[in-house]
Amino acid sequence: MLGLKSKDTTLLVVVAILTLLAPFILNPFPENSALAQFNAGYPDLMQRFVIYGIFAIGFNILFGLTGYLSFGHAAFLGVGSYAAVWMFKLLSYNVVPAIMLSVIVAGIFSVLIGYISLRRSGIYFSILTLAFAQMSFALAYSVLSNPKFNLTNGETGLQVYADDPQIFHRAGLPDLPHFFGLSMRSTYTLDVGGWSFDFNAGYYFCAAIMLVVFYLAIRIFNSPFGLMLRAVKSNQQRLNYTGLNTRPYTLAAFVISGMYAGLAGGLLAAMDPLAGAERMQWTASGEVVLMTILGGAGTLIGPVLGAGFIKYFENIFSKINDGVLHAWFAFLPDGLENALVAIIHPFVGKGWQLTLGLMFMAIVIFLPGGLVEGGKRLGALFRRRSSDETASGETKPAE
Amino acid sequence: MSKSNFTRRGLLRTGAVAGAGLAMPTIFNGASWAASHGGYTNAPQGGTVTLGFNVPQTGPYADEGADELLAQQLAVEHLNGMGDGGCLNTFTSKALKGNGILGKKVQFVTGDTQTKSDAARASAKSMIEKDGAIMINGGSSSGVAVAVQGLCQEAGVIFMAGLTHANDTTGKDRKANGFRHFFNAYMSGAALAPVLAKEMGTDRRAYHLTADYNWGWTQEESIVASTEALGWETVNTVKTPLASTDFSSYIAPVLNSGADVLVLNHYGGNMVNSLSNAIQFDLLNKQVNGKDFKIVVPLYSELMAAGAGANIKGVLGSMNYNWQLDNPGSKAFVKSFGEKYGKPPSNSAQTCYAQVLLYADACERAGSFNPCAVEEALTGGDSSMPGISSDANKGFLFDGLGNGQTLYRRDDHQCFKDVLVVRGAENPTNAYDTLEIVEVTPVEKVWYEPNNPMFGGDEAKLGSCNPGA
Numbered sequence: 001m002l003g004l005k006s007k008d009t010t011l012l013v014v015v016a017i018l019t020l021l022a023p024f025i026l027n028p029f030p031e032n033s034a035l036a037q038f039n040a041g042y043p044d045l046m047q048r049f050v051i052y053g054i055f056a057i058g059f060n061i062l063f064g065l066t067g068y069l070s071f072g073h074a075a076f077l078g079v080g081s082y083a084a085v086w087m088f089k090l091l092s093y094n095v096v097p098a099i100m101l102s103v104i105v106a107g108i109f110s111v112l113i114g115y116i117s118l119r120r121s122g123i124y125f126s127i128l129t130l131a132f133a134q135m136s137f138a139l140a141y142s143v144l145s146n147p148k149f150n151l152t153n154g155e156t157g158l159q160v161y162a163d164d165p166q167i168f169h170r171a172g173l174p175d176l177p178h179f180f181g182l183s184m185r186s187t188y189t190l191d192v193g194g195w196s197f198d199f200n201a202g203y204y205f206c207a208a209i210m211l212v213v214f215y216l217a218i219r220i221f222n223s224p225f226g227l228m229l230r231a232v233k234s235n236q237q238r239l240n241y242t243g244l245n246t247r248p249y250t251l252a253a254f255v256i257s258g259m260y261a262g263l264a265g266g267l268l269a270a271m272d273p274l275a276g277a278e279r280m281q282w283t284a285s286g287e288v289v290l291m292t293i294l295g296g297a298g299t300l301i302g303p304v305l306g307a308g309f310i311k312y313f314e315n316i317f318s319k320i321n322d323g324v325l326h327a328w329f330a331f332l333p334d335g336l337e338n339a340l341v342a343i344i345h346p347f348v349g350k351g352w353q354l355t356l357g358l359m360f361m362a363i364v365i366f367l368p369g370g371l372v373e374g375g376k377r378l379g380a381l382f383r384r385r386s387s388d389e390t391a392s393g394e395t396k397p398a399e
Numbered sequence: 400m401s402k403s404n405f406t407r408r409g410l411l412r413t414g415a416v417a418g419a420g421l422a423m424p425t426i427f428n429g430a431s432w433a434a435s436h437g438g439y440t441n442a443p444q445g446g447t448v449t450l451g452f453n454v455p456q457t458g459p460y461a462d463e464g465a466d467e468l469l470a471q472q473l474a475v476e477h478l479n480g481m482g483d484g485g486c487l488n489t490f491t492s493k494a495l496k497g498n499g500i501l502g503k504k505v506q507f508v509t510g511d512t513q514t515k516s517d518a519a520r521a522s523a524k525s526m527i528e529k530d531g532a533i534m535i536n537g538g539s540s541s542g543v544a545v546a547v548q549g550l551c552q553e554a555g556v557i558f559m560a561g562l563t564h565a566n567d568t569t570g571k572d573r574k575a576n577g578f579r580h581f582f583n584a585y586m587s588g589a590a591l592a593p594v595l596a597k598e599m600g601t602d603r604r605a606y607h608l609t610a611d612y613n614w615g616w617t618q619e620e621s622i623v624a625s626t627e628a629l630g631w632e633t634v635n636t637v638k639t640p641l642a643s644t645d646f647s648s649y650i651a652p653v654l655n656s657g658a659d660v661l662v663l664n665h666y667g668g669n670m671v672n673s674l675s676n677a678i679q680f681d682l683l684n685k686q687v688n689g690k691d692f693k694i695v696v697p698l699y700s701e702l703m704a705a706g707a708g709a710n711i712k713g714v715l716g717s718m719n720y721n722w723q724l725d726n727p728g729s730k731a732f733v734k735s736f737g738e739k740y741g742k743p744p745s746n747s748a749q750t751c752y753a754q755v756l757l758y759a760d761a762c763e764r765a766g767s768f769n770p771c772a773v774e775e776a777l778t779g780g781d782s783s784m785p786g787i788s789s790d791a792n793k794g795f796l797f798d799g800l801g802n803g804q805t806l807y808r809r810d811d812h813q814c815f816k817d818v819l820v821v822r823g824a825e826n827p828t829n830a831y832d833t834l835e836i837v838e839v840t841p842v843e844k845v846w847y848e849p850n851n852p853m854f855g856g857d858e859a860k861l862g863s864c865n866p867g868a
Contacts, residue, residue, distance in 0.1 A: 044524035138640065142611040155542035155612040156567065157516040159549055163858065176553060185553075198528070272524070274546055276516035314518075315525055318456070318511040323472075350456035350465075350511060 008218050011300060015214060019207040022046055023197045030194030034328055038316060043187055043200035045315050047271045049308045050206040051264050056291040056303030057210075057217050058260020062253050063289070064298035065226060067233035071126045071285050072113065072133030076106040076258040078140060078280035080265025082151070085158045085275045092168035093160075093177050095184065095205070095270040099263065106262020107255055114254035118247060121236065133285050140277040157276035177270045179205055184271055202271045209267065210304075213260060218300060220256070229253050261288075294363055296370030305371045313356045320348035439769045440555040440867025441531045448503040448768065450475070450755065451532030453523050453547065454561065456511040459667050460539035462702045463747045467537050467561055468509060469740055470748035474755035477735070478505045485735040486756060489728040489799035494763035501762060512538055516546035523547050527554050533768050534559060536754050539747060541565030541614045548577035555867020557770050559754035562747040564666075564698055565614040566621065569813040571855030575864040576770055578777060578812045580757065580805075581750045582845070584618040585853055587697045587717040588625035590818035590840035594715065599660065599693055601630040606658035608649055608673060610665050611638035618664045620853060622697050626662075634658040639665075639673070646673040650680050659687040662695045670696055671706040678710045699821055701745040704833040711823030711833065718819045720749040720802055721836055729801040743831050753800040757807070761795075771864040778809045784842060791849050804842075810849035811861065818845050 004012065018025065027041030040046070059073050080102035087098035117128040145154030152158055160166075174183035184202035220226050228249050231239055239246050269275050278284065287310060295306025325344055329337040347355045367373045443449070452471045455464035477485045480497035487495050499505050508530040510522030519538065526532035535551055536559040538544045544563035551558035552574040560568060560579040564587070569579045595603075605626055609615040615638070623633050634656050639649055650673070653661055661682060665673050677683075677694055685692040696703075699716035722733045722743035732752060736744040744752070757777065762768050765776035782796035784806040794809040805816040821834040850857045 039529065042525060042529040044521060044528055048521065141641065142638070145613070147616070153613075155516070155540075155614070156545045156572070157542065159546075162860065162862065272520060272550070274516065274520060274549065276542070276546065278515040278517055315521060318522070319508060319525065319530075321509040323507070323509075349509065350461065352511070353457060 002215065004215075004218060005222065008222070008300070012211070012215060012218065015301065015304070016211055019050065019211065022049070022203070022207070023199055027195060027197055031196050032194055037320060037324060040312055040316055041198060043185070043198055043203055044271075045311065046198075046200065046203045047206050047267075048311045048315070050203070050210045051267045051271070052288075052291065052307035052311055053304035054206075054210050054213055054267065055261055055264035055288055056295065056307040057214060057300075058257040058264070059288045060257075060292050060297060060299075060303040061217060061220060061229075061260065062257040063292055064303075065221070065229035065233060066250055066253050068118070068121065068250060068254070069126045069289065070117075070129040070254070070257075071282065071289065072117075072129030072131075072136075073257070073261050073288050074280050074282070074284035075113070075133040075136040076110055076261035077265040077268070077284065078136065078275065078277065079109045080106045080262030081269040081275035081279055082140070082158055082265075083262070084266040084269035085160065085273055088160045088177065088269070088273050089158075089164040089166065092166050092170075093173065093175070093273070094168070095177050095179055095266075098177070098270055099209075099266040102266025102269070103259050103262045106265065107259045109262075110255045110258025111251070114251050114258065118250050118254060130282060130285070133280060134282055137277060137280040137282070140280055152275070152277060154277065157274045159274050177202075177273055206267050206271070209263070213263065214300075214304075221300060225249070225252070290360060294360060294370055296372030299370070299372045302370050302372040309359075309371065310356065313352055313359075317348050317352040317355055318350070322349070437769075438866065438868070439771075441527065441533045443503055443531075443533060443768055446503055447506050448500055449530055449532050450505060450507045450758075451510065451523065451526035451530065451535045452507050452537050452751075453510045453512050453519060453526065453535050454537040454751075455514045455539050455543075456509075458514040460514050463539040463562060463667075463700070463745070464512070464537070466702070466745045466748040467539070467751040470736065470744060470752040471507065471536065471755055473736060473739060474752045474759075475505050475507055478756070478759050482739070483731075483735050486728050486732050486752070486800050489731045490756065490760065491798045492760050492764065494760050495756070496763075500759045501766070501768070505759070508532060512540075512543050512547075514540050514543060516542050519543040519547050520550050523550055524554075527551075527556055532556065534758050536758070537561040537751055538563060541568055542612070544568050544579075545572045548572065548574050552576045552862070552865055555770060555865045557758060557773055559758050561751050561754070562700075564618070566617040566853050567613060567855075569811045570617075570851075570853065571859045573811050573813075573855070573859055573861050575774060575812075575861045578754070578757075578807070580754050580807075580814045582717075582719045582816070582818055583813070584614070584621040584697070585847055585851070586818050586845040587618065588621035589845040589847075590717050590820055591622070591695065591697060591715065592625040592629055593840065593844065594820045594838050595626065595631075595695065596629045598715070600690070603631045603660045603690070603693075604634045604658045604688065605631050605660045605662050606634045606653050606656055607636040607662045607664060608646065608653075609636060609638050610641055610669050612641055614666070615664045617853065618697055619662075622662055622664065622695075624853070631660075639669075641669065643669070644672050646676040647679070649673070650676050650682070653677075653682070654680070654685070657687065659690050660693045660695060662697065664697060666698055666700075667703060668706070670703050674707050674710050674714070683713070699834060700747065701743075701831070701834065702747075704823065705830070707823075712825055714823045715837065716821055718746055718821050718834070720746050721819055721821060721834060722749075723832065723834075723836060724801065724803075724819070726801070726803055728799040728803075732801050749801055753802070756800060757797075770866045774864045778807045778812055780809075782806075784815060784846075787843050787846050789846070789848065806842075808849070811854070811859070815842050815846060817842050 023041050027039045029035040083102040083105040084098035113132045140152040144151040177184045187198050187200045190197045291306035292303045296302025325341045329340050454467045476482045512519035523535050534557045538561040541563040544560045548558045558577040609619040682692050694714050696716040699718050761773045761777035765772035778794045780795040783792040791810050795807040798804045802816040818840045820838045822837045824835045827833045
């Protein structure tokens, strides 16, 4: 279907169904139960899941296929966000021109950075991209936000003000980003028994875009172009000796993944019209590397899983405080309750990064292929013909 | 590579997905933000009301955040009638009874802002969308405060700012749903100026090192304006990158510039480092232009003082609140905070505690949680600060929360109260009295009109309150 192998079609359909049903899947616990803390099915987090999924899919096209480890991809995300917010400020809150411009600007930006950085490979490439991203961050944080020429609004973040031109904005349109009148924040809440499910317009908008770019990524992975990128990863020198110039291919991959990042940045701004400079900081660039490795570099679905994993920790675990813990263990005798809370305390709330770090270590040590490998091992456990199946049906990271 | 396989199953599957996709838009009916019962966002259901405490738990201001959280928990205890009641006993408004807010038990959720606008907004959104928080309180940086304030305005909940000192929060970025109890850079400048004139004279030459971001600039602007009004000369203003940890290269030129006062517009770790560097260069023992060299840190906090240790001896700065203040509200607060946590509260803790009580009190007096009713109760009053003749001198006047008499001004939702000028103690007797109060600058000295050019001028507008759903 759609020019895909049957296995990839299945993958695409499964991803499509999962994203469509996410409001149900992510809210498995009734609203008033103690476990509702772990529900992730609220609009903001669902949007982040798919947006960072797009970011990671794009990053994986560069890192997973060519092996070029960029430490500066957050710069494209940030540039995309700024472009989108500027479109909101100048034209209107319609998300379509904003997202288009964010992709274009990120594309141009990545041509510039890629053209220079790709003259080196390996660690030197990583350092060059890191340097560019930090430069962009410094520009956005202070240089380009001085009172005389204020492009980014610095620490506060670029926002839309009531006195901005917004030349196509009319009364009757929502005062928030919208898709031809459908506000990205409009949510239909379905109450079934104790459960409550949120169907958010912005989430489905992002999800639709993610499915399209996921499909594109599958096509790129399976195309002759994708094969060439894998060849670059496996031995670039040999390719060069055969008389082939690899730079156009790597530059194309760099720009494509930069545009994915720009798209993600544009969507972030479309869901929440504010662009902060921290989006460009090196920690944000590192985050997408973690997402990709955690999920499984070089696999199709891995980066999306990794993105979901990290965002879940950031948003859910950071909110578990001592009060919540005490409520959970209230049925235990006081001494035991306090002891348990004291043990768990360092790992939740402000310790969410510690837990995430431990999980990351465990995954890298025991499942070098990331969550995808974990899934496969689980699958193999439950499958009888495991030996034949895995040998033929594996999407191996390109080596 | 293309292979079309139209099987019956495949077609069914595609059809179902496409059908679901097409049907999806029809179920959106424009209801925005979850749980829209009651005519405003997150109207409390049942016997509880949920507040959101959004503070930095990781990152450079994590210490401040931790202290804020302690104070917020204390405030919730007092609201629910537990503990000794703290400032409920001294607060001049007697609407709060210690039985929650409007009879509903107060619950809270916490989140981590990471001192990043993005993360702070994500955390606040999850409180609003998932936990049903009706008010967001906390924060330790102006960028975050402005970002979260904007979000709360869009979402239709109330934002009670924590520690935010930039003029913009209630200046050009002021919002109808946002409220600030903390003082600001302009007030720091105005409060420091008379003390500086008294201690250092009126013919000083100042050299500014400024953290290169929004807060730094507004503070520099404010301090330059108020010191130049004294007759001081500004020799140079140098912006330092926020991420700097070593300021030696910025300190060295100060000595050769002919300046005799160094103003450090830095906060948190930046200030600790730049001050330490200045001490290493032995600036305080130098004589320039026949005068003793002096250092000024316009915004102080206890946690910074602790970080800078002995280096702050004799260095002047300003604060919103200090636990050594001797008034009934302050005493009650310090007593219950100290008994519970074994240490005196910081500046940022006090502002968050006061904000939570002020919000609860406003709900109680309004008889509703509706943000528009709360706004009316919190700042809509007709009382005014005695001794100031100004048309803008209108709002809600209260006392007993630790700062003395305070006005929540109607026109920009900024609190007006006395400002403390403090100095690093020469001989601290314990870990907590590292700062001593030099002077309490009365409120009329720090008063400004809402259309002051440093606060966005005439263009700055509150807009109208947004109750959301």
